Amino acid sequence: MELLEQIGQRAKEAELLLCILSEEKKNQVLNRAAADLVKNTERILKANEKDMADGRKKGMKAGLLDRLLLTPERIEGMAEGLRQIAKLPDPIGQVIREQTPASGLKIRQVRVPLGVVGIIYEARPNVTADAFGLCFKTGNAVVLRGGSDAIHSNQAIVEILQETLRSCQCPPAAISLLTDTSRETAAAFMKLNRYIDVLIPRGSARLISTVVENSTIPVIETGSGNCHIYVDETADLDMAAEIVYNAKTQRIGVCNACESLVVHEKVRDAFLPALAKRLSEKKVELRGDKRACEVIPIRKAEEADWGTEYLDYILSVKIVDNLSEAIAHINRYNTGHSEAIITENADHAERFLREVDAAAVYVNASTRFTDGFEFGFGAEIGISTQKLHARGPMGLEALTSYKYEIYGNGQVRR
Amino acid sequence: MELLEQIGQRAKEAELLLCILSEEKKNQVLNRAAADLVKNTERILKANEKDMADGRKKGMKAGLLDRLLLTPERIEGMAEGLRQIAKLPDPIGQVIREQTPASGLKIRQVRVPLGVVGIIYEARPNVTADAFGLCFKTGNAVVLRGGSDAIHSNQAIVEILQETLRSCQCPPAAISLLTDTSRETAAAFMKLNRYIDVLIPRGSARLISTVVENSTIPVIETGSGNCHIYVDETADLDMAAEIVYNAKTQRIGVCNACESLVVHEKVRDAFLPALAKRLSEKKVELRGDKRACEVIPIRKAEEADWGTEYLDYILSVKIVDNLSEAIAHINRYNTGHSEAIITENADHAERFLREVDAAAVYVNASTRFTDGFEFGFGAEIGISTQKLHARGPMGLEALTSYKYEIYGNGQVRR
Numbered sequence: 001m002e003l004l005e006q007i008g009q010r011a012k013e014a015e016l017l018l019c020i021l022s023e024e025k026k027n028q029v030l031n032r033a034a035a036d037l038v039k040n041t042e043r044i045l046k047a048n049e050k051d052m053a054d055g056r057k058k059g060m061k062a063g064l065l066d067r068l069l070l071t072p073e074r075i076e077g078m079a080e081g082l083r084q085i086a087k088l089p090d091p092i093g094q095v096i097r098e099q100t101p102a103s104g105l106k107i108r109q110v111r112v113p114l115g116v117v118g119i120i121y122e123a124r125p126n127v128t129a130d131a132f133g134l135c136f137k138t139g140n141a142v143v144l145r146g147g148s149d150a151i152h153s154n155q156a157i158v159e160i161l162q163e164t165l166r167s168c169q170c171p172p173a174a175i176s177l178l179t180d181t182s183r184e185t186a187a188a189f190m191k192l193n194r195y196i197d198v199l200i201p202r203g204s205a206r207l208i209s210t211v212v213e214n215s216t217i218p219v220i221e222t223g224s225g226n227c228h229i230y231v232d233e234t235a236d237l238d239m240a241a242e243i244v245y246n247a248k249t250q251r252i253g254v255c256n257a258c259e260s261l262v263v264h265e266k267v268r269d270a271f272l273p274a275l276a277k278r279l280s281e282k283k284v285e286l287r288g289d290k291r292a293c294e295v296i297p298i299r300k301a302e303e304a305d306w307g308t309e310y311l312d313y314i315l316s317v318k319i320v321d322n323l324s325e326a327i328a329h330i331n332r333y334n335t336g337h338s339e340a341i342i343t344e345n346a347d348h349a350e351r352f353l354r355e356v357d358a359a360a361v362y363v364n365a366s367t368r369f370t371d372g373f374e375f376g377f378g379a380e381i382g383i384s385t386q387k388l389h390a391r392g393p394m395g396l397e398a399l400t401s402y403k404y405e406i407y408g409n410g411q412v413r414r
Numbered sequence: 415m416e417l418l419e420q421i422g423q424r425a426k427e428a429e430l431l432l433c434i435l436s437e438e439k440k441n442q443v444l445n446r447a448a449a450d451l452v453k454n455t456e457r458i459l460k461a462n463e464k465d466m467a468d469g470r471k472k473g474m475k476a477g478l479l480d481r482l483l484l485t486p487e488r489i490e491g492m493a494e495g496l497r498q499i500a501k502l503p504d505p506i507g508q509v510i511r512e513q514t515p516a517s518g519l520k521i522r523q524v525r526v527p528l529g530v531v532g533i534i535y536e537a538r539p540n541v542t543a544d545a546f547g548l549c550f551k552t553g554n555a556v557v558l559r560g561g562s563d564a565i566h567s568n569q570a571i572v573e574i575l576q577e578t579l580r581s582c583q584c585p586p587a588a589i590s591l592l593t594d595t596s597r598e599t600a601a602a603f604m605k606l607n608r609y610i611d612v613l614i615p616r617g618s619a620r621l622i623s624t625v626v627e628n629s630t631i632p633v634i635e636t637g638s639g640n641c642h643i644y645v646d647e648t649a650d651l652d653m654a655a656e657i658v659y660n661a662k663t664q665r666i667g668v669c670n671a672c673e674s675l676v677v678h679e680k681v682r683d684a685f686l687p688a689l690a691k692r693l694s695e696k697k698v699e700l701r702g703d704k705r706a707c708e709v710i711p712i713r714k715a716e717e718a719d720w721g722t723e724y725l726d727y728i729l730s731v732k733i734v735d736n737l738s739e740a741i742a743h744i745n746r747y748n749t750g751h752s753e754a755i756i757t758e759n760a761d762h763a764e765r766f767l768r769e770v771d772a773a774a775v776y777v778n779a780s781t782r783f784t785d786g787f788e789f790g791f792g793a794e795i796g797i798s799t800q801k802l803h804a805r806g807p808m809g810l811e812a813l814t815s816y817k818y819e820i821y822g823n824g825q826v827r828r
Contacts, residue, residue, distance in 0.1 A: 016745065020768055101790045105779055114801050115771070193626070197801050212607070213630050218802040221632075239824045246826035331430065353819045354434055357529070365519055365822025374827070375818070376515040387528050387611050387815035388632040389803035401801035404789070405767045408779025410653045412660035413788070 004188055007176050008195030011116045011141040014171035019113045019139045021170070023090035026137055030086040033164040034079035037129060040160045041075050047156035048125065055149060068123050068150055078129040078157075081379075085133040088378045091397050092139045106407040111400050113139035115197035118189065120145045120211055122203035125153035132161055132175045134381050138399040141174050143196065145189055147203075148181035155179060190215035197401075202382055205309065220389060220398075222382035225255035225337030226309045227367045230326045230352065231271060232343035233264040239364065240342040241275050244315075247340070247366040249282040253311050255383060256338050256370040260306065260316045262326045265291065268319055272296050284313045291319035306333045323348055327355045334358055336385045338367035359385060359392035418602055421590050422609030425530045425555040428585035433527045433553045435584070437504040440551055444500040447578045448493035451543060454574045455489050461570035462539065469563060482537050482564055492543040492571075495793075499547040502792045505811050506553045520821040525814050527553035529611035532603065534559045534625055536617035539567035546575055546589045548795050552813040555588050557610065559603055561617075562595035569593065604629035611815075616796055619723065634803060634812075636796035639669035639751035640723045641781045644740045644766065645685055646757035647678040653778065654756040655689050658729075661754070661780040663696040667725050669797060670752050670784040674720065674730045676740045679705065682733055686710050698727045705733035720747045737762050741769045748772055750799045752781040773799060773806035 037044070048070040055065050094111040101107065117140045121127045128144060135142035146154040154177055162172035178185060190199065190211060198218050201211035205224045212219055229247060231240045247258035263271060272295045276286060286292075287301040298317070305316040306329075320326045330339055340362035341352040349363040360370040370393060372380025377395025384390045390398035451458070462484040469479050508525040515521065531554045535541045542558060549556035560568040568591055576586035592599060604613065604625060612632050615625035619638040626633055643661060645654045661672035677685060686709045690700060700706075701715040712731070719730040720743075734740045744753055754776035755766040763777040774784040784807060786794025791809025798804045804812035 016769065016771070019771075099790055101788060103783060103788060105783060105788075107789060216627050218632065218635075218800055220802070236824075242824065243826055250827055349821075355430065357430070357433075358817065360818040360820060362820045362822060365820060365825040366827050368827035369517060369519060369820070369825065370818075374515060374517060374519075375521060376513055386632055388634070391815050392818050401805050403772065404774040404784075404806050406774060406776045406779060406783070407763075408776060410650075410656065411779040411783065412657055413664055413780050413782035 003180070004178070004185060004192065007143060007173075007178065008116070008192050010173035011143050011176055012195045014173035015113070015116050015141040017171050018136070018141055018174055019092070021139060023092075025168075026090065026139075027086040029164065029168045029170055030082045030133060030136065032168060033129075033132070033161055034082040034086075036160050036164045037075055037079045037082070037157070040156075041072050043160070044070060044075055044153065044156045045072070047152040050152040051150050060149070064123060064149075068125070068153070070125060070153060074126060078126050081126075081130055082133045085137050085379055088137065088396060090137065091400050096402055103411050104408070105411055108405045109402050110405050112403050114399055114401050116141045116143060116195055117399065118143045118145070118192070118196040118199040118217065120186065120189075120199065120201045120203075120207065122147045122207060123149045125150045125157060127202060128154050128157045128177075129161070131381065134379055134396060134399060136174055138396050140399055143176050143178070143189075145178045145181070145186060151179065151181060187214060190217060193217050200382055220382070220384050220394070221386040222384055223255050224309055224335050224385065225257070225383075226259050226307065226333060226335045227256060227338045227340075228260045228262055228330045228334060229258050229340045229342065229367065230262040230330065231264060231267060232323065232326075232341055232345065232348050233266040234345040234348065235264075235267060235271075235342040236344060237267060237271050237274065240271065241278050243340070243342060243364070243366050244275060245278050247368050248279065248284060248315050249313070250366075250368055252313060254368075255309075256367050257311070258315065258340075258367050259309050260318065260333070262318045262320055262329055263292070264326070265319050265321055268292070269295055272317070279315065282313060284315055286315055286317055288317040289319055292317040309335070323351060327352065331355075331357050336387075337383065338362065338370040340365060340367050359383070417594070418592070418599060418606065421557060421587075421592065422530070422606050424587035425557050425590060426609045428587035429527070429530050429555040431585050432550070432555055432588055433506070435553060437506075439582075440504065440553070441500040443578065443582045443584055444496045444547060444550065446582060447543075447546070447575055448496040450574050450578045451489055451493045451496070451571070454570075455486050457574070458484060458489055458567065458570045459486070461566040464566040465564050474563070478537060478563075482539070482567070484539060484567060488540060492540050495540075495544055496547045499551050499793055502551065502810060504551065505814050510816055517825050518822070519825055522819045523816050524819050526817050528813055528815050530555045530557060530609055531813065532557045532559070532606070532610040532613040532631065534600065534603070534613065534615045534617075534621065536561045536621060537563045539564045539571060541616060542568050542571045542591075543575070545795065548793055548810060548813060550588055552810050554813055557590050557592070557603075559592045559595070559600060565593065565595060601628060604631060607631050614796060634796070634798050634808070635800040636798055637669050638723055638749050638799065639671070639797075640673050640721065640747060640749045641670060641752045641754075642674045642676055642744045642748060643672050643754045643756065643781065644676040644744065645678060645681060646737065646740075646755055646759065646762050647680040648759040648762065649678075649681060649685075649756040650758060651681060651685050651688065654685065655692050657754070657756060657778070657780050658689060659692050661782050662693065662698060662729050663727070664780075664782055666727060668782075669723075670781050671725070672729065672754075672781050673722065673724050674732065674747070676732045676734055676743055677706070678740070679733050679735055682706070683709055686731070693729070696727060698729055700729055700731055702731040703733055706731040723749070737765060741766065745769075745771050750801075751797065752776065752784040754779060754781050773797070
C-alpha cells in the first residue's frame with residue numbers, strides 16, 4: 001500500500017513535467033521508444049516465455065494463450081503503433097475558445113492533459129505500449145495495473161520504456177506498473193483519488209463492472225456491446241443479409257459485433273429463411289421469439305437472450321410490428337454501443353438516428369465500423385459506453401481536459 | 415426502494431420524449447413555468463413557512479434560515495432565471511464535427527442530452543427551479559434529492575412545475591423529487607446506474623465527498639475551492655492589495671474566494687504591512703509562516719492551514735523564494751479551482767498559466783470571476799473541480815453528451 005502511494009506521488013510529480021513538454025520532444029521520445037522495443041525483442045520474448053509457460057502450466061485456454069503470446073512481428077506491431085502516434089497532431093495547447101466578457105478579462109479555454117491516467121487491463125501485453133504511447137503524446141502520466149498472467153511481459157516492456165525515458169531526460173515515472181497484482185492492491189488503487197485523475201478499465205464486462213462499482217476515481221466505462229440491427233419493412237433485403245452476416249461473423253469476440261436482430265413483421269417471411277441460409281455458412285445459431293420460430297426452425301429465445309452479449313456464433317431474433325416497437329426494444333436492452341437500421345425510408349432512418357440512445361447509430365452499414373481507426377482518429381484508447389466526457393471510440397482528444405487561462409489588468413469583482 | 419426504482423424508470427421514459435423536443439417547445443414550457451411559479455407564490459410561501467417553522471424549532475442558525483427563506487422577490491428571481499434560460503441558444507442537435515473516412519461512411523458527431531441527471535443538494539430551494547430549467551433546456555430529465563430542511567418548499571415547487579409540464583403535454587417525470595430524505599434512500603439513489611446517467615452534488619465539501627465516495631454513477635465533482643493568489647516579485651503592489659482584498663472579502667462563503675496568499679520574499683517587507691492594514695478594515699485574520707510572522711504580528715499557521723478552505727475572514731500567508739516554489743506550493747495544496755498570479759513579468763505569467771493545475775488560472779485579476787455568468791455562459795449548474803467531462807463553470811453545454819450518426823449505403827467491414 002505504501003508502494004502504491006509512492007507510485008501515485010511519483011506519477012503526479014512526473015505529470016507536472018510532462019504537461020509542458022513540446023510536441024517535438026514527445027514525438028522524439030515515441031520514435032525512440034519504438035526503436036528500443038524492437039532492439040530489445042529478445043528480452044521481451046524471454047519474459048513473455050515465462051508468462052506463456054505459467055499459462056500452459058495453469059491450463060490456460062488456447063484463445064487466451066494466443067492473446068498473451070508475443071512474437072517479433074507483434075513487437076514490431078507495438079513499435080509501429082508508437083510511430084503512428086508520433087505522427088498524429090498533438091492536441092495539447094490548442095485554444096478551444098476565446099472570449100472577452102464585459103469585465104474586459106481575456107478568457108482562453110486551452111486543451112491540457114487529464115493528468116495521471118490509471119488503466120486496469122487484462123492479459124494482452126500490447127496494451128502496455130499502446131497505453132503509454134497515447135498517454136505520453138497527450139502529456140499524461142500513466143499508471144498500469146495489468147493482469148497477473150502477463151506480469152513478466154508487462155514488466156519487461158515497462159522497464160524498456162522507462163530506460164528510453166531516462167535516456168531522453170524525461171521522468172521515468174511517466175509510465176509505471178503495479179507489480180503487486182493482488183485484489184487488495186487493485187482495490188486500493190481504485191481509491192487513489194489524490195494522485196489519479198481518471199481510471200479506464202479495459203477487458204471483460206466483469207472487470208469493467210468491478211471498476212465501476214469500486215472506484216472513487218472518475219471512470220470512463222468502456223467495452224460491452226449488445227449491438228442490434230433493425231431490418232425495417234422498407235429494407236433492401238440483400239443489403240440487410242450482407243450487413244447482418246458481416247456484423248455477426250466478421251469477428252465474433254469484439255464489442256461492435258451484432259448480437260441481436262430486430263425484424264419488421266412484414267419482411268419476416270421473405271428475410272428470415274434467406275438470412276438463416278447465409279448464416280449457416282458460419283454455423284450461426286439463431287434464437288428467436290415466437291413469431292420468428294414460426295418461419296424458421298430455430299431455438300426459442302429466453303428473456304435473458306435479449307440482454308446477452310454472446311461474443312459467439314449466436315444471434316437472437318425479435319419480430320416487431322413497427323419502428324416504434326423496434327426503437328423501444330433496442331433502448332431497453334442495448335448497452336449504448338452501436339445500433340443499426342437497414343431501411344430505404346429516409347424518415348425512418350432519421351427517427352432511428354434521433355431516438356436510439358447509443359454512442360454510434362448507423363443507417364445501412366455494419367456496426368463493425370465503431371472503432372477509432374475507422375472513425376479517422378488514428379488511434380484508440382477504448383470505446384466509451386458512458387455519456388460523460390467521451391462517448392464512442394476515444395482517440396487522443398479523449399485523454400485531454402481543458403483549463404481557462406485568464407488575462408486581466410487589475411479586475412476585481414463588484 | 416421500490417419507489418426509487420419507479421422514479422428512475424419514469425425519468426428514463428420521460429427522457430426519450432424530452433430528447434426530441436424542439437427548441438421552440440422547450441422555451442414555451444420554460445416561460446410558462448416561470449409564469450406558473452409567480453402565479454403560485456402564495457402556495458410556495460405557505461410550504462416554505464412550514465420549513466422555516468421546523469428550522470426555527472430545530473434551532474437552525476440565522477445564515478441557514480436565510481438560505482432557506484423564500485419571499486415574493488426570491489420566487490420572482492427563480493422565474494426570471496427560467497426566462498433567461500429560455501433565451502439562451504439550445505445546444506441540442508448541434509453538429510460538432512462531420513467526416514467521411516475511406517469507407518465512404520458519412521459520420522456526424524451530434525450534440526445530445528446526457529439523459530437523466532441526478533442532483534443531490536442542500537437547503538437552498540431556488541436550486542430546484544434552476545436545475546429544472548437547465549436540464550429541461552438541454553433535453554435532460556432531472557431527479558432531485560434535496561435536503562430534508564427544505565422538503566415542503568421543494569415539493570411545492572416540483573408540483574407546480576409538473577403541473578406546467580402536464581398542461582403543456584410534456585411528461586411530468588421530466589422533474590422528480592425524492593421525498594424520502596433518509597440516508598438509506600440517498601445511498602440507493604447513488605447506485606441507480608440503470609436509470610441515472612450522471613450525478614451532480616451541490617453543497618458542502620462533506621456532501622460532495624460522500625457522493626464521490628459512494629456513487630457508482632459517474633459524478634461531476636463541484637465546489638470546494640482552496641484558491642491562492644501569488645504576489646510575484648515584479649507585482650504592482652497596489653493592484654495586488656486591491657485584488658487580494660476583493661478576492662478575500664467581497665463574499666466570503668463562496669468557492670472562488672481567496673483562502674491563501676503566497677508572497678515572493680523580495681516584496682514581503684513592502685507588501686505585507688500595507689495588505690494587513692487594508693484587510694483590517696474587514697477584520698481579516700492572517701495566519702503566516704515563520705517569515706511572514708517576522709514582518710507583521712500575526713498568528714503562526716499550522717500545516718493544516720495550507721489545505722483549509724476557510725469560507726471565513728481568515729487568510730493564510732506563505733513566503734517563497736521564487737516562482738517555482740510558489741507553483742509547487744499551490745499545486746500541492748489547491749483543489750483545482752481558481753488560482754491567480756499578480757505580476758508585471760510576462761514570462762512569469764506564462765509559466766504560472768501553464769504549470770498551475772487548476773480549472774481557472776488568472777493573471778492580474780481576482781479569483782472571484784470564476785462563475786458561469788462572468789464567463790458569459792448565461793447560466794451555471796455548478797463549478798467542476800474535476801478534469802473529466804467539464805472543468806470550471808458549467809453552462810448548458812456541460813449538460814450534454816454527443817452521439818455519432820452514421821449514414822452508409824451497404825458498407826461492411828473487410
